[in-house]
Amino acid sequence: MTESSTVSKAAHTQKDKSKSARFKEIMQVFLAYNVLGNLSKQEKPEKVREALEALGPTFIKIGQMLSVRTDILTPAYIDELKKLQDNVxxxxxxxxxxxxxxxxxxxxxxxxxxxxxxxxxxASxxxxxxxxxxxxxxxxxxxxxxxxxxxxxxxLSLFEKALPLIKYIPEASVVDPKEIFLEIKTSLENELxxxxxxxxxxxxxxxxxxxxxxxxxxxxxxxxxxxxxxxxxMEGKSIKRFVKDEVNETDEQQQEHQKMKKYFGDTLVKNFVKQVFEDGFFHADPHPGNIFVQMLPFSEEGKKEFAQVKNQHLEKKLGSNQFMFEYTKDQELPPYRLVFLDFGMMGRLDKEMIHKLTAVMDSLYGNNAKVIGQAILRLCKQVGPMDEEVFFEQLTPLLEDNYGVSIGDINLQTLFFQIIAICHQNNLQVPQEVTMLVKAVATFEGMIRELDPEISLVEIATPFAKKYFTEKIDWSFELKRAGLDLLYSAKAAPKIPSRTLDVLDDFAKGKTKINLELKKQNELLDRIEGMINRLVIGLILAALIIGSSMLVEFNQSVTSNFVSILGMIGYGIALFAILFLAVDILRKRKKK
The missing domain is CATH 3.30.200 (Phosphorylase Kinase; domain 1)
Structure with a gap:
């Protein structure tokens, strides 16, 4: 054996030892803190947080990524995982x-x-x-x-091998654990x-x-x-520190501080909505540590910067007519700048997904739960049987309670959790890019709440959605399609009276058929089939017991012993079958 191969083998052995030692360490911590048990029952989130901190940077990062996954974790878990800190x-x-x-x-x-x-x-x-x-x-x-x-x-390699255990987390049948792991792995690899x-x-x-x-x-x-x-x-301080600095200021300074906080909140929300709906490229981790407030020095402040603002409206009434139009206005910028940092986690949306999200925002403006629900349905992937009527019955009261409410009065994180939970209950899977967007919005929420609790994301996002529709829609195609629909309707209109007479004639002759649609008919048929199968098995068992009894009582000298044995075997089979059915019934009842 050559020296190089010996060194290579030694290095490989050392790597295997470190791998096995790390796996042993992970398993010991998981067992000590009962991580999988607590996750599966959604209990003791503080224990899970402590376990992740004990396992170091990789698991801290995983916890931080999961801290906004409202589609798989409860709000209590979300709040606890947000406390994870990098102690490196x-x-x-x-x-x-x-x-x-x-x-x-x-x-x-x-x-x-x-x-x-x-x-x-x-950081980590x-x-x-x-x-x-x-x-x-x-x-x-x-x-x-x-x-x-x-x-x-x-x-990550060890975590991937343990991936099958993740199926014990609630709703894992709808949220694909492999997809979640792939998202975490991709994010970590991008940051590396x-x-x-x-x-x-x-x-x-x-x-x-x-x-x-x-x-x-x-x-x-x-x-x-x-x-x-x-x-x-980029010189500056985190926006979180900027908010806290207000405590030590005079009354006049506090008033100016409050004014700047509202301005920052409005600017950040508008910019984030622009990132999503116009750019299709957004900051997926906009927490306060990644946004700095920079105050310009006096030399730069004197240069005065201006920005064009397009949301200025003018209304004029001339006689009985009222005119309203939008105009562009130059607005002087304050001597502050908001600086975005850390671009390791970014989200992307293709044109089709932006269009679907735009439809959701446009429907929110109309406050129509049916339209909003249909837009959400177009966003999601169906992974099992679903009843649209049940979906809308669950979604409508939730949307009606939260429409138009300012950020200070609702918890967006909880609202998203409730909507996604309804999707899960109806076998709807949320796309990964939308999950990342939800994660970013949930991260964004706490900061905006501190800056300006009166901001309504829906009110700010809707103009962007309408602008997107106006700019991106192919009006020539839409007009052609509308024209064709109108032409077909015009051609079909003269036939309506004759068709109505045909229907009435069928009624009179008794030829009419009525189709009834049963809710959850597949589930109903499965239950009926199960009942029939059990009935048939019961009849067979009854026949087997009766037949076995007759065989045991058969008394001809030559064959009596053999026939009696057959009868006893029949009794044994019947007893085993009855016990199996009893255990199966008890298991299903306990599961329900």
Whole structure:
């Protein structure tokens, strides 16, 4: 055996040992905290959170992703998993320097003229340092933790092997566990590839930077690698800190603060709706830590920036006629900017899905539960038998109670959970991209609630939906189709009287047939079939018992012993069959 093959075999053995040790650690924690048992019963969410924190970055990330999955977890679980925190120690500068130089193939001093050794931010995937490029540009350098990719890849492989256990989570028959795992795996892999985050950041910059007060850092792709992301350094503080700063201000400052909070809330909601309905590319993790408030220095404030606002309305009454029209107005921007960060988790919607979501928003504006329900049905995939009438009976009161209510008066997270729960009860599966959108909205909700509780997402989203319909619809095609429908209706109209006479004539001659549709007829037929089968088995068993009794009583000398044995065998078969039926009936009753 050669030396290289010996080294390879030793490395492989070591890898197997670490894999088995990690699997043992995961199983010990799962058993100690009864993770699967608590998940299956939706009990003790704090125990599940503690278990995920004990297992490290991969499971913390999984928990954070599940913390907005209202389609599989109860609100109590959602609230608990939102408390998950990254408790990761920062790496020494020597390790950071080693990663950068290994990735770029250049000495650190050749890439950056200045590089702060102490990171100003750290998370489970990596940490971020402030640096300066040779041309004087200040940048933020996000460097992946050494070994984090290998650790997450190992955990994902072990998690995938344990995937069949996920079927014990409630509603797993409707929410595909493999699909959920694939979403988690894809998200984690994307976050581990800084080049994908760089591409996402570049696209987000092109579509959103400069939209009113929204800003996004410029990505320097030429300096970025799969483990290093270099972007424009954006000064500021998290929007959560901005909200808390109000406590220590004077009355006048608090009034100005309240005004800015309402403005920020309105801007963020409008921009997010634009990301969804116009761009089809939205930030899927818009929590307060990923949105900064930046105050412009006096030198920049003096330059005055303006934005065009198109939602200005003018109404004039001339005599008996009233005119209303929309016009464009330039609005001076305040000396604040809202900066989006972290583009590892982004959502995409194709044109067809945007059209379906637009139909939902348009139907919400009309406050018609039937139309809203039909739009939701078009969004979902049916994975089993479904009764539309039952679906609408469950959905209507929920929508009527929540329509037009401001964010401060409803819990969107709970509302989404209730709607998705109704979908599950009716064997409707929500598409993965819609689930990601729901996740983003649920993340968004808490922040908007603190900024401005009076904002109504429906009222803000509806103009975007109507604008989308106006811009995207093919009016020539729609007019042609409407014209053809009108032509067919005109041709059919003269035949109505003769058709009516034919129907009356059939009634008079007794030729009319009436078709009745039974609700859940397949289920009803299955139950009738089961009853008949049991009746037939009962008759057979009765015949078997009677026949066996006759055989036992058969007394001819030559065959009496043999026939008696046959009779006893018949008794045994009948007894076994009766016991089996009794156990089956008790099992089904307990299941119900």
């Amino acid at each position: 120690k920062t790496d020494d500068f020597s390790l950071v320097k080693e990663v950068i130089e290994a990735e770029t193939g250049l000495p650190l001093t050749d890439i950056f003229t200045k590089f702060e050794e102490q990171p100003f931010a750290s 995937m990596g940490q971020t340092h402030k640096a300066m490029l040779p041309d004087g540009r200040i940048v933020a350098v996000k460097v992946q933790h050494p070994g984090i990719k290998e650790a997450i890849t190992l955990d 590839d800084s080049l994908k985050e760089a591409a996402n950041g570049k696209e987000f910059y092109e579509k959103n930077n400069g939209w009113q007060i929204v800003r996004s850092p410029l990505i320097y792709e030429e300096y970025s690698t799969s483990k290093v992301l270099v972007m424009e350094f």
